Amino acid sequence: MSIANKVAIVTGASQGIGAGLVKAFRDRGYRVIANSRSIKPSNDPDILTVAGDIADRAVAERIVREGVAKFGRIDTLVNNAGIFTAKPFTAFTAEDYAANIGVNLTGFFNITQAAVAEMEKQGSGHVVSITTSLVDHPVDGVPSVLASLTKGGLNAATKSLAIEYAKRGIRANAVSPGVIKTPMHPPETHGFLAALHPVARMGEISDIVDAVLYLDSAGFVTGEILHVDGGQSAGH
Template sequence: MSTSRKVAIVTGASQGIGAGLVQAFRDRDYFVVANSRNIKPSNDPDILTVAGDIGDRAVAERIVSEGLTRFGRIDTLVNNAGVFLAKPFTQYTPQDYASTLAVNVDGFFHVTQAALSQMEKQGSGHVVSITTSLVDHAIDGVPSVLASLTKGGLNAATRSLAIEYAKRGIRVNAVSPGVIRTPMHAPETHEWLAALHPTGRLGEIDEVVQAVLYLESAGFVTGEILHVDGGQSAGH
């Protein structure tokens, strides 16, 4: 299928920020390829769902290939899928380590590689990764080494890819959130989590979505790590 309408891939798309991104891109008349481990088929013919573990290279390649078959192009990839485990460093298990790297690093690598291969052929494209403000500002009481190790790597890869692909019409950026009000966080933790931000509140899903949409429309911005964190990265 050949089309002039843009196509966005969103990983981790079944709930929270990912679901918000799917809706936002549809509101802007994009076709969307939505992935998560157990995502259900959509009633919207302009949304293609691809279920599977993003850490599996075959799944990542299928997301791109099925998107191309259905919609004919890939314009935007949002690497939203992610795992966060808050444990003291010495209590992480080998399984914790492996599962976090599988989603946060392997998932990023495989689907980004497949998407960029297509974007190169088109001569245009945009990759956005969702990372974490903890990379820049560790917080006492929130042990987060695996998040910093993996998402910090994505920040560095974002800058590197931005330079590598700058002359090929492809931009690469990241959004670095603080704690966002999603189903991941139980309501009884919200007050404590809100206090971790200088602004004294949690972020909202739409605030991360709007940051992604800004980057999507900002043609002169690449290699940017955009903080949406209530001032966390600036300090306390």
């Protein structure tokens, strides 16, 4: 199939990594279904925007249903939407827990289940989830229990999906970033955050976009957790 006919879903698509992914997929000729809670309609006829919270199953199902109705298929799903709440473990509230579980796990489950059901019909597809290197390399001074609980679950689910669907033409991979320079990190924190990585800089949005595009084109790669973290997971 030509890339011009391929269709990608990107969640968390209104800014940061998600917006970078939408642009990169369009630059490659993909048609894109872009979702976030507050995403605005696009002037590009090959971008379908669907606003809403993927923790709501009806929203996740609508993303896939409207995407198939407009473009006819789903080839790639990028689970980019996520919440990171940095608090000491005992300071987490029930609301913090519910919000992280809702987007990071329930949202993943809802949209991935709906997308994979469509991929099964065509006998091909690819799921990429954005997780975090903090799962396997926690950092002193960066409290991350809820991130590890939820994103660690996505790493494990990625491997399970990869094996369950390997013979059905559907691949599953994850990109595990270090700290990426996005609007969520104020400039005054950049020095501290850069020092968390052995390469002594923060990651750029383009670093993650390049990793996702690599995985999407790498037909013999499935079940991979690709660390894009400036050496953070390798050690200090």
